[in-house]
Structure formats: C-alpha cells, structure tokens
Amino acid sequence: MNQTQIEKAYKLAKERYAAVGVDTEAVLKKLQTIPVSINCWQGDDVGGFEQVGGSELSGGIQTTGNYPGKARTISELRSDIEKALSLIPGQHRLNLHASYLDNGGTFVDRNEIDPGYFQSWIDWAKDRLHGIDFNPTFFSHDKAADGFTLSHPDKSIRDFWIEHAIACRRIASEMGKQLGTPTVTNFWVPDAYKDIPADRVAPRERLADSLDEIFAEEIDPSLNLDAVESKLFGIGGESYTVGSHEFYMGYAISRQKLLCLDAGHYHPTEKISEKISSVMMFCPELLLHVSRPVRWDSDHVVCFDDELQQIAKELIRSDNLDKIHIGLDFFDASINRVAAWVIGTRNLLKALLFALLEPIEQLRRAELNMDYTQRLAYFEELKSMPWNAVWDYYCLKQEIPVGLDWFDEVKQYEKEVMSKRV
Ligand SMILES: C[C@H](O)[C@H](O)[C@@H](O)C(=O)CO
Ligand SMILES: [Mn+2]
Numbered sequence: 001m002n003q004t005q006i007e008k009a010y011k012l013a014k015e016r017y018a019a020v021g022v023d024t025e026a027v028l029k030k031l032q033t034i035p036v037s038i039n040c041w042q043g044d045d046v047g048g049f050e051q052v053g054g055s056e057l058s059g060g061i062q063t064t065g066n067y068p069g070k071a072r073t074i075s076e077l078r079s080d081i082e083k084a085l086s087l088i089p090g091q092h093r094l095n096l097h098a099s100y101l102d103n104g105g106t107f108v109d110r111n112e113i114d115p116g117y118f119q120s121w122i123d124w125a126k127d128r129l130h131g132i133d134f135n136p137t138f139f140s141h142d143k144a145a146d147g148f149t150l151s152h153p154d155k156s157i158r159d160f161w162i163e164h165a166i167a168c169r170r171i172a173s174e175m176g177k178q179l180g181t182p183t184v185t186n187f188w189v190p191d192a193y194k195d196i197p198a199d200r201v202a203p204r205e206r207l208a209d210s211l212d213e214i215f216a217e218e219i220d221p222s223l224n225l226d227a228v229e230s231k232l233f234g235i236g237g238e239s240y241t242v243g244s245h246e247f248y249m250g251y252a253i254s255r256q257k258l259l260c261l262d263a264g265h266y267h268p269t270e271k272i273s274e275k276i277s278s279v280m281m282f283c284p285e286l287l288l289h290v291s292r293p294v295r296w297d298s299d300h301v302v303c304f305d306d307e308l309q310q311i312a313k314e315l316i317r318s319d320n321l322d323k324i325h326i327g328l329d330f331f332d333a334s335i336n337r338v339a340a341w342v343i344g345t346r347n348l349l350k351a352l353l354f355a356l357l358e359p360i361e362q363l364r365r366a367e368l369n370m371d372y373t374q375r376l377a378y379f380e381e382l383k384s385m386p387w388n389a390v391w392d393y394y395c396l397k398q399e400i401p402v403g404l405d406w407f408d409e410v411k412q413y414e415k416e417v418m419s420k421r422v
Helices: 003-019 024-032 074-085 115-126 155-179 201-214 245-255 276-282 306-318 337-356 360-368 372-383 387-397 405-416
Strands: 036-039 093-097 131-135 183-187 224-229 258-262 286-290 292-294 296-300 324-328
Touching: 003 024, 003 387, 024 337, 024 387, 036 074, 036 337, 074 337, 074 405, 093 115, 115 131, 115 155, 131 155, 155 183, 155 201, 155 224, 183 286, 183 324, 201 245, 224 245, 224 286, 245 258, 258 276, 276 286, 276 306, 286 306, 306 324, 306 337, 324 337, 337 387, 337 405, 360 372
Parallel strands: 036 093, 036 324, 093 131, 131 183, 183 224, 224 258, 258 286, 286 324
Antiparallel strands: 292 296
C-alpha cells in the first residue's frame, strides 16, 4: 500500500469510529505515550554475558530451537535490539537481566556487581529508550544448582543471593537516576521442589525473611520500584513452588510492593486479564509479563489472540496506566529472534490500539442497563471495524514499516548481519 492508500483508508476508518463516538486522533496520541518493556533475553536465549558463550540455562525455564544468528556479544545484542526498535512504533523500554552485565570479559560474581557494570547499557539507552527495567538473576549459577536461592536452607547461600538482590536494587536506582524514569526491578526466584514436600511453611518463611532483608533499604520510588513475580511450577519443580501466587499476592499487599502477573504462570484456564482489576485494588502498582503459554509456561511469542486482547482491554479500561508497567516475557529460539521481538511487540501495541478504539462508555451503559444483547452486539461488530487501517496510519506517521514491510527488513538484516554469526 502506498501513502495515499493508507491515508484514504484511515479517513474512512476515522469516520466509522466517529459514528460510534470514538476519536481516532485522540486514540493515536494516547497510544504513543504507552511504553512497553522489551525483554532483552529473547535475543540470546536467556544466555547472558557473564561468561563467553552465555551460561547454561537453569531455574526450570527452557528455550527450545536452534535458529541461527543469535546474539553472542553485548554489541550484537544491542544491534539486534536497535533493528527491532526501528520496526516498532513508539518509544519503549528495555527489560534487562543482571546476567547481561558488561564485565569487559572478566568474570564477576553476582554478589559483587555494581552500577559500573551497567554504565554502558545506561549510556546506550540514553537517546534510544524510554528507560530500563531490571531483574536480579537467580538462576544459571552454581549457587542455584540445587533449585533454591532466597529460601535455601543454608544461610550462606541465602546471604549470597540477598547480597545479589541488594546490589541489583542499587544498580536499578542508578539507572532510574540517570535515565530520569523509575526502573522497575522484578524479583523472580525459581525455588521449588520436584516432589511433594514435608514442610511447605519453612521455605516460604525463609523467602519472606530474605525479601524483607532485601527491601529494608528505603529507595526513592522515583528511582526504583520493586515487583515480585509468582509462578505455578517450573521444569524440575513440579510439586511445590515457594513463591506461589498466594505467597506473592500476600507479600505484595502487606509490603505494598508491585505484583508481577506473568501470563504463563497460572493454571492453563486461568487468565491474568481476569486478575488485573482485583490486584489493582490492593497493590500500589502492577507489572505485567505478557507472554503466551502453550499448555505450560512455554514462553511462545505473543500472538494477537483473545487473551492478549482481553489483557489490553483491562489495561485501557482501568484508566490507570501510570501505575501499570507492561513488560514482555517470551523466548523462542526456533525463529529469527529480531522477528520474534517485532511480532510480539507489534501485537501488543495492536491490542492496545484495538482496546483504545472501544466505545467504552456505551458498553458500560449497556451493561449497567443489563442490556447484554447490546453489549455482545457491540463487542462482535467492533472486531470487524477497520482498526487495522488506524494501525497502518499510526505506523506511517511514526515512519515505521507498514504491514509486512518490516519482514523484508528483518530478512535483509538476517542476510547481511545475523547469518554471518557462525
Ligand atoms: C527470564 C525471566 O526472568 C523469566 O522469564 C521470569 O520472568 C519468568 O517468567 C520465569 O518463568
Ligand atoms: Mn516472567
């Protein structure tokens, strides 16, 4: 499609939406202000740069596939992220793991890291990104080899991970300070038993104590915000996860921390779209890990599916986006990794646009009047409204490839850059 065709289609779409009371210009202005935190770990299969060649992945998470061209160094990863960003409209954030430190090739252990190891990331982010979010890395390490970290029965192991977490909060604050936007630091620990435990209480008490020790240092919320992420189970930890949903929901509410809802961390029929409104009533803020579970926490690339649309609607309808931090969490090694970022992020943005184009007042009125026929009629008609013409116009205005044009650019980049990484 050429520019004139895109503009013509948009003009018609604008009129169609105006007829149901939706101002597409205002919608596009709003969409531009919503940052998405793009997960760095899609680019190298969660390997990190602690050691040359990345670390062996542990913690009950798994990447599958061996598509050629994954980033092997920090500069390759940055180049891939820059390529992806050039194909995604809007200004976004980077979600970085501590294991992606810039150690100049000399190993430094997790409890010894400081902001200096992330200065090159901060400098790189300054004129490219909306900000950086951060994650202590409690996996892929010999002190996590037996499946426990912050809830480990051995105090010296717990202390090691507490030191790592404290260091991470300080690093995150420095990122927040230099970038002028709070870093959301997300705590996910893999601690779990493969088989039925004899004591479900003690590990949870130890985890709560460790977290309290980590959060004892007050940090200005304009620099850093802490989030905690629960999980149903991981591979090798099928019977009992210390940081379950109930554990972290209670912890986040009682300590007024952010709760992180990961779309893949619940029973297969449980949906995080259903949880957002309740969590927002009791937690100060919310972090999302938008992912796509296929039968388990498989971390497939986010598709434009029903659940993504429902998540986006809940976010937009909440009218509380200042307190909701949207992150992505997927890692697929079976497809081009830059394309994975582009597909997943564009899908999330499309879902947000689709949600913004909803005539919410009319739908709420129908619901209050118990006119569920009108509600369903509207929901269904809205699905075939020309929202895609609004999306194409948004990409055009942001000077981002429209439609599948982005794919040609990824193929070109694969040919010229990624395929040479052997
Ligand atoms: C790599 C991340 O920390 C990880 O995906 C975590 O957020 C998670 O969801 C673990 O299952
Ligand atoms: Mn997650």
